[in-house]
Amino acid sequence: MQPNDPVVRLISEFSKLPGVGEKTAMRLAYYVLRTDAHDIQQLTEALTAAKERVRFCEECFTFTELSPCQTCTSPSRNRLLVCVIEKPADLMAIENSQRFTGQYHVLHGVLSPLDGIGPDQLRIRELIARIAKNQIQEVILALNPTVEGEATGVYLTKLLSPLGVTVTKIAHGIPVGGVLEYIDRQTIGRALENRVASKF
Amino acid sequence: MQPNDPVVRLISEFSKLPGVGEKTAMRLAYYVLRTDAHDIQQLTEALTAAKERVRFCEECFTFTELSPCQTCTSPSRNRLLVCVIEKPADLMAIENSQRFTGQYHVLHGVLSPLDGIGPDQLRIRELIARIAKNQIQEVILALNPTVEGEATGVYLTKLLSPLGVTVTKIAHGIPVGGVLEYIDRQTIGRALENRVASKF
Numbered sequence: 174m175q176p177n178d179p180v181v182r183l184i185s186e187f188s189k190l191p192g193v194g195e196k197t198a199m200r201l202a203y204y205v206l207r208t209d210a211h212d213i214q215q216l217t218e219a220l221t222a223a224k225e226r227v228r229f230c231e232e233c234f235t236f237t238e239l240s241p242c243q244t245c246t247s248p249s250r251n252r253l254l255v256c257v258i259e260k261p262a263d264l265m266a267i268e269n270s271q272r273f274t275g276q277y278h279v280l281h282g283v284l285s286p287l288d289g290i291g292p293d294q295l296r297i298r299e300l301i302a303r304i305a306k307n308q309i310q311e312v313i314l315a316l317n318p319t320v321e322g323e324a325t326g327v328y329l330t331k332l333l334s335p336l337g338v339t340v341t342k343i344a345h346g347i348p349v350g351g352v353l354e355y356i357d358r359q360t361i362g363r364a365l366e367n368r369v370a371s372k373f
Numbered sequence: 374m375q376p377n378d379p380v381v382r383l384i385s386e387f388s389k390l391p392g393v394g395e396k397t398a399m400r401l402a403y404y405v406l407r408t409d410a411h412d413i414q415q416l417t418e419a420l421t422a423a424k425e426r427v428r429f430c431e432e433c434f435t436f437t438e439l440s441p442c443q444t445c446t447s448p449s450r451n452r453l454l455v456c457v458i459e460k461p462a463d464l465m466a467i468e469n470s471q472r473f474t475g476q477y478h479v480l481h482g483v484l485s486p487l488d489g490i491g492p493d494q495l496r497i498r499e500l501i502a503r504i505a506k507n508q509i510q511e512v513i514l515a516l517n518p519t520v521e522g523e524a525t526g527v528y529l530t531k532l533l534s535p536l537g538v539t540v541t542k543i544a545h546g547i548p549v550g551g552v553l554e555y556i557d558r559q560t561i562g563r564a565l566e567n568r569v570a571s572k573f
Contacts, residue, residue, distance in 0.1 A: 186419040
């Protein structure tokens with residue numbers, strides 16, 4: 174088959190998705206070809222809508238259609254309590270635990286000097302501004318227990334503690350080396366309840 | 374988040390793909406959101422093009438943009454030798470072995486009475502017509518070594534042998550219970566070489 178063949182092209186596009194190898198891409202492409210055109214149209218529309226309509230929340234920097242997002246504007250959520258996370262997927266993981274009623278702040282990464290990611294590449298300046306503006310009382314660090322995540326936690330604790338805000342981190346209970354977005358909701362709920370003062 | 378939220382909708386659409394669970398769908402959705410819009414546009418265009426431009430080949434019933442397909446019209450391929458396969462994905466698996474220079478015939482399934490799939494639901498009538506029209510000398514059955522695949526092979530051998538065509542099947546060497554589209558090219562090449570007369 175030629176490279177501009179639609180089937181080859183579809184397989185090639187699927188292969189670019191994370192965790193999708195050549196065999197899986199082929200399986201997905203043949204699924205698409207034998208599935209009702211309407212269903213595939215719904216998928217392409219969902220893809221286009223997500224790219225066109227979803228932006229960053231101006232408050233917490235998660236993905237949202239309306240900025241500020243629902244979580245930031247909800248009157249039932251505690252505005253004095255902010256949970257700091259690495260990426261938007263972690264927000265959904267924590268929401269699924271149904272144990273957190275505060276707000277979020279998405280850093281969009283962790284400190285990683287080898288990859289050129291310093292404080293200026295993360296949403297740290299915006300977090301400090303938000304703490305002052307909303308008179309936030311407690312910041313819960315819900316970062317992954319990796320070397321970079323721990324280092325980012327220590328950095329933020331040093332940076333935020335002088336501002337008069339209590340800095341806590343979610344409890345161990347999450348297996349070290351695990352990845353937050355894949356942990357079950359019960360474990361995440363326990364980790365939120367058992368948060369301890371962050372020391373340096 | 375609400376059900377009509379674009380992110381929730383995208384996760385839901387990804388979940389409908391085969392082998393994609395909730396966690397994988399979430400991971401794919403967040404990949405889409407943080408990836409360059411141009412790349413995602415290429416994916417949606419590939420999906421749309423595949424659905425709009427790909428049809429069944431009128432000869433062999435594989436997926437193709439032009440009917441008859443490249444394999445059916447190629448002057449360098451042996452028109453007297455036809456390999457019968459269950460689905461288009463198997464064609465690409467066999468082509469990758471680079472050991473087959475004949476043509477294909479896609480059944481689009483195997484006999485499965487419990488699922489209501491009889492001979493009329495498969496492209497068997499078209500195969501018989503093709504054998505007569507093209508004076509095909511040998512039909513190689515390259516069906517999966519499942520109960521249904523074996524039964525379909527026996528059925529086709531009984532049906533086709535009286536037509537004066539040699540019916541062979543690809544050699545065992547493919548692990549029993551395995552699925553053709555996932556087998557490595559060397560094993561598939563060996564199985565093609567070692568084909569034996571199909572008995573009933």
